[in-house]
Amino acid sequence: MRAPLRWVLWDVKDTLLKVRxxxxxxxxxxxxxxxxxxxxxxxxxxxxxxxxxxxxxxxxxxxxxxxxxxxxxxxxxxxxxxxxxxxxxxxxxxxxxxxxxxxxxxxNWEVFPDSAKTLESCSSLGLKLGVVSNFDGRLEEILRVCGLLSHFSFLITSEQAGVAKPSPAIFDQALQRCGAPAASVAHIGDHYVNDYLASRSLGIHGFLLDRHNKHNRPDVPREHRLSSLEELPPQLQQQMD
CATH class of the missing domain: 1.10.150.720 (Haloacid dehalogenase-like hydrolase)
Known part of the structure; x- marks a missing residue:
C-alpha cells in the first residue's frame, strides 16, 4: 500500500525567487x-x-x-x-x-509570479510545507520580507544543518522535521543533482523545475519535470489519489 503524501519540501533560490x-x-x-x-x-x-x-x-x-x-x-x-x-x-x-x-x-529579490499561488494551492490540498536550501542564515528574513515565510512549517539551511545538498544528511534532517517517511514527502527544486537526484536517491518524490528547458536529461521522466510551479499541484494531487 502506497504511503500518503503529506509534505512538500522546497528549494528557494531560482525556484521560488531569484536575485533581481x-x-x-x-x-x-x-x-x-x-x-x-x-x-x-x-x-x-x-x-x-x-x-x-x-x-x-x-x-x-x-x-x-x-x-x-x-x-x-x-x-x-x-x-x-x-x-x-x-x-x-x-x-x-x-x-x-x-x-x-x-x-x-x-x-533585491524577485519572487516568481507562480510561487505564492502554488504554495497556497499545495496547502489547500492539505500538505505541509518545509524548506531545504543551500543558503545562509539570512534566508528566514528574506522569505519574510518577500511575503513567503508564513507558508512554511520549518526551514533548514545548509549553514544551520552543517551540510549542504546533495548530501543525504540534509534531507535526513528534513525528514526528521517532517516526522514522515520519504515516501510521504515530495521535493521541488531547479538543480538536477542537488534537488532532483539527491531527493530521489532517498525515496522522496523529487520534481525538477526547468523553467527554461535547460535540462535535456533522458533520466528525468516527463512527469517529474515542471516548466512552471503551477504544474506541481496537479502532480501532487495524483500522488494523493
Missing part, C-alpha cells in the same frame, strides 16, 4: 555609494572567480573550518573588490558589511 539584478550591478551600486566608479561586467567576473575560489576552499560557508555565512560572504566581497583594485581595508570591510545586509532587503 545581476551581482555585478548590485555590487557596483553599493560601491558607487562609497564613491567608487566600477564596471558591472568587471565586478561580475571578479565575483564569479571569488565565489568559485571560496566555495572550493571553504565549502558550505566554511562551517567545518570555523567560519559562518557572514564571514564567508564578507570574504567573497572583499576578494571581489580587491580584484577590481579596491585596496583600502576599511573601505572593503564597509562595502562587504553593507552588501551582506543589503541582500536581506525585498527590493
Amino acid at each position: 539584478a545581476s551581482v555585478g550591478e548590485q555590487y557596483c551600486k553599493e560601491a558607487e555609494r562609497m564613491g567608487l566608479d566600477l564596471s558591472p561586467v568587471e565586478v561580475e567576473a571578479a565575483f564569479r572567480q571569488a565565489y568559485r575560489r571560496h566555495s572550493s576552499r571553504y565549502p558550505n560557508y566554511g562551517i567545518t573550518q570555523g567560519l559562518d555565512g557572514r564571514s564567508w560572504w564578507m570574504a567573497v566581497v572583499r576578494d571581489t573588490f580587491s580584484q577590481c583594485r579596491v585596496l583600502d581595508p576599511a573601505l572593503l570591510d564597509t562595502i562587504a558589511h553593507n552588501l551582506y545586509h543589503n541582500f536581506c532587503n525585498a527590493e
